[in-house]
Amino acid sequence: MEKVLILSHTQGYSDFKIGSHHYANGLSKIGCDVFYSGIPRTIFHKLLRKKNSSPYKLNETVSNIQLSAIFPLTMPMGFFTSVVNPFIFSFFEANRMVKGMRYRAVICDSPFFYPLLKNIKFENLYYRPTDNYVAMVGEKAIAYEKRMCGESKMVICTSQAVSDNIVRSYGVCRSRVKTITNGYDSEHFFKINDSDENRKNAIYIGALDYRFDFDALMVLAEGNKGIIFDIYGPVERRYKAEILKFRDVGNVFFHGKINYSVTNELMNKYKVGLLLLKKTNSNFGRSPMKLWEYLASGLNVLYANIDNVELSEMLFRYDTHADMISKFKLANEVTSEIKKDILENNSWRGKVIELSNLIF
Structure with missing residues (x-):
C-alpha cells in the first residue's frame, strides 16, 4: 500500500471542503x-x-495527523521559519509520527x-x-515557492494561469508543470428533481472576502427587485461594513456560514448560482470547483x-456590470441540461484518477 502525505494550507476541520480534502479521500478510496x-x-x-469548531472533512480511512510548530510558517523566510521550526520539529508527538514514516x-x-x-x-x-x-x-511567498518548485518532481497546478505564472516566475521547465483543475464532489452535488419549474431566485455560497465583488x-x-x-x-x-450597505x-x-451537508439540497431550490469575482490577480486562474458544483x-x-x-x-460569463445585467436576465430564462460525460470528467473521481496516473 503506497503511503501518501498531503500537506495543505487548510486543516482537516474546515468550513469548506477543498481540493486537498478531496484528493486525500479519493486516494484513500x-x-x-x-x-x-x-x-x-x-x-x-x-x-x-483558538479552537477549531468547523466540520471535519476527511474520511475515516484518512489519518489526520495535525503538525505543530512554534512560529507561524507564513512568516517571511528567516531564522525562525528556516532554523527554529525545523529544529524543534520532533518536540511534538504528531510531528514525530510523520517523521517516523x-x-x-x-x-x-x-x-x-x-x-x-x-x-x-x-x-x-x-x-x-x-x-x-x-x-x-x-513577496514573502517567493523565497518559499522558488525552493518548493526547485525540489518538486512535478508542479501540478489547478489552472493554466497558475501554471503559466510558475513557469514565468521561477523558470521551471514546462515539461515539469502540469494542470489539473479542481473538480466537484459528484457524490454530493446532483439534481434532486428533473423538473426545473419551481426553481427561482439566486444564491451564492462561499467566502465573502477581498475576492468577492460586492x-x-x-x-x-x-436592478432586479x-x-x-x-x-x-x-x-x-x-468586510462587514460592505454588508451593512445592503441593509x-x-x-x-446574508445567512452566514452553512454546513456542507445541506448545500446540495439548498442549491436545488434556486435558478441562478452566482460567482461574482473581482478582476484581481488573486482571482486570475481561480479554480472552477464551485462552478461545477x-x-x-x-x-x-x-x-x-x-x-x-x-x-x-x-x-453565463460577463465582463462589465452592464454585460452582467443582460447575462443575468438570460440566466433566469434559459432551461437546459449539461451533458453527463462533461460532469463526470470534472468530478473529483476523474481528477483523482488523473492525479494518481501522474504520481504512481
Whole structure:
C-alpha cells in the first residue's frame, strides 16, 4: 500500500471542503495509505486558546495527523521559519509520527511547508499550487515557492494561469508543470428533481472576502427587485461594513456560514448560482470547483474571472456590470441540461484518477 502525505494550507476541520480534502479521500478510496496535515498549529493558537469548531472533512480511512510548530510558517523566510521550526520539529508527538514514516509521495498545496520538508522522508515531492500566492500574500511567498518548485518532481497546478505564472516566475521547465483543475464532489452535488419549474431566485455560497465583488451584487440586486439574493458563507471582519450597505436594499440576505451537508439540497431550490469575482490577480486562474458544483445541482451560473471552463448553455460569463445585467436576465430564462460525460470528467473521481496516473 503506497503511503501518501498531503500537506495543505487548510486543516482537516474546515468550513469548506477543498481540493486537498478531496484528493486525500479519493486516494484513500483507491487503496493508498493517506496521511493529512493542515498548516501547523503554533504556540500562538494555544496562547489565544483558538479552537477549531468547523466540520471535519476527511474520511475515516484518512489519518489526520495535525503538525505543530512554534512560529507561524507564513512568516517571511528567516531564522525562525528556516532554523527554529525545523529544529524543534520532533518536540511534538504528531510531528514525530510523520517523521517516523517514509512516503512514496508528498503532495503539498502551500509553499510555506518548505522548511519542514527536511524532517520528512519521501521518494517524490509534488507541489500543487492552487493560487498565485505572491498576488495573495505578497513577496514573502517567493523565497518559499522558488525552493518548493526547485525540489518538486512535478508542479501540478489547478489552472493554466497558475501554471503559466510558475513557469514565468521561477523558470521551471514546462515539461515539469502540469494542470489539473479542481473538480466537484459528484457524490454530493446532483439534481434532486428533473423538473426545473419551481426553481427561482439566486444564491451564492462561499467566502465573502477581498475576492468577492460586492459592487456587482449591489448592481444586480437594485436592478432586479423581484428576485431574492441569498448569500451564504463566512464574512471576514473587515468586510462587514460592505454588508451593512445592503441593509435597506430589501432583496439581499446574508445567512452566514452553512454546513456542507445541506448545500446540495439548498442549491436545488434556486435558478441562478452566482460567482461574482473581482478582476484581481488573486482571482486570475481561480479554480472552477464551485462552478461545477452549481452546474451539477442544476443551476445556471453567472460568473466572471474564471478561465479554462468548457462551454455550456448553462454558463453565463460577463465582463462589465452592464454585460452582467443582460447575462443575468438570460440566466433566469434559459432551461437546459449539461451533458453527463462533461460532469463526470470534472468530478473529483476523474481528477483523482488523473492525479494518481501522474504520481504512481
